[in-house]
Amino acid sequence: EIVMTQSPATLSVSPGERATLSCRASQSVSSNLAWYQQKPGQAPRLLIYGASTRATGIPARFSGSGSGTEFTLTISSLQSEDFAVYYCQQYNNWPEAFGPGTKVDIK
Amino acid sequence: EVQLLESGGGLVQPGGSLRLSCAASGFTFSSYAMSWVRQAPGKGLEWVSAISGSGGSTYYADSVKGRFTISRDNSKNTLYLQMNSLRAEDTAVYYCAKRMVQGVIITCVDYWGQGTLVTVSS
Numbered sequence: 001e002i003v004m005t006q007s008p009a010t011l012s013v014s015p016g017e018r019a020t021l022s023c024r025a026s027q028s029v030s031s032n033l034a035w036y037q038q039k040p041g042q043a044p045r046l047l048i049y050g051a052s053t054r055a056t057g058i059p060a061r062f063s064g065s066g067s068g069t070e071f072t073l074t075i076s077s078l079q080s081e082d083f084a085v086y087y088c089q090q091y092n093n094w095p096e097a098f099g100p101g102t103k104v105d106i107k
Numbered sequence: 108e109v110q111l112l113e114s115g116g117g118l119v120q121p122g123g124s125l126r127l128s129c130a131a132s133g134f135t136f137s138s139y140a141m142s143w144v145r146q147a148p149g150k151g152l153e154w155v156s157a158i159s160g161s162g163g164s165t166y167y168a169d170s171v172k173g174r175f176t177i178s179r180d181n182s183k184n185t186l187y188l189q190m191n192s193l194r195a196e197d198t199a200v201y202y203c204a205k206r207m208v209q210g211v212i213i214t215c216v217d218y219w220g221q222g223t224l225v226t227v228s229s
Contacts, residue, residue, distance in 0.1 A: 034216075036152075036216075038152075043219035043220065043222060046216060049207065049215045056217075087151065089152075092213075095154055095166070095168055096154050097154070098153065101151050101152075
């Protein structure tokens with residue numbers, strides 16, 4: 001079973017600054033990695049799939065990179081609406097696994 | 108527009124049963140695998156179960172295997188989760204989720220319902 005870890009657990013960033021979130025898999029998941037954003041009281045929203053492809057309607061300030069076991073989500077210039085929890089998810093094989101999440105809050 | 112509307116959540120005693128439903132619209136339901144994902148209060152996301160478009164293949168998390176059953180009625184565009192022998196640790200918001208790639212079970216989720224809360228408590 002693949003275990004996903006994310007770092008840091010919390011990231012404090014000022015609006016307009018860059019945020020870099022990390023996700024690591026306990027074994028290779030190739031590029032079968034997605035990122036989701038979740039705001040309080042809302043369902044998750046797909047941001048990135050295939051490690052680096054933005055989902056429909058996702059702004060260009062969100063970018064994903066990596067393959068194998070190491071992945072990164074970068075938000076180039078944080079907007080007020082970007083403060084949320086971000087989860088990575090591997091879908092290389094079952095059981096699919098989510099990471100524990102990174103909370104991005106206002107510095 | 109894709110819409111997923113869950114129902115059936117509520118308060119149930121330990122050992123009890125509950126059936127969740129998810130009414131889907133805005134896409135060809137039978138062509139896509141579907142999943143249930145849950146989130147305990149204040150916690151992260153956890154896969155519960157997945158089912159192929161035809162309903163012929165199913166997957167379960169170890170934590171629910173033998174207690175939960177996923178099914179679908181493609182004539183009604185509805186996904187179900189039958190939950191038996193419920194435990195306090197099953198307390199969570201349960202999300203219905205559409206798989207992104209047509210015909211593929213193990214893929215990411217592109218649409219989520221708003222969730223239904225299941226509380227297991229005496």
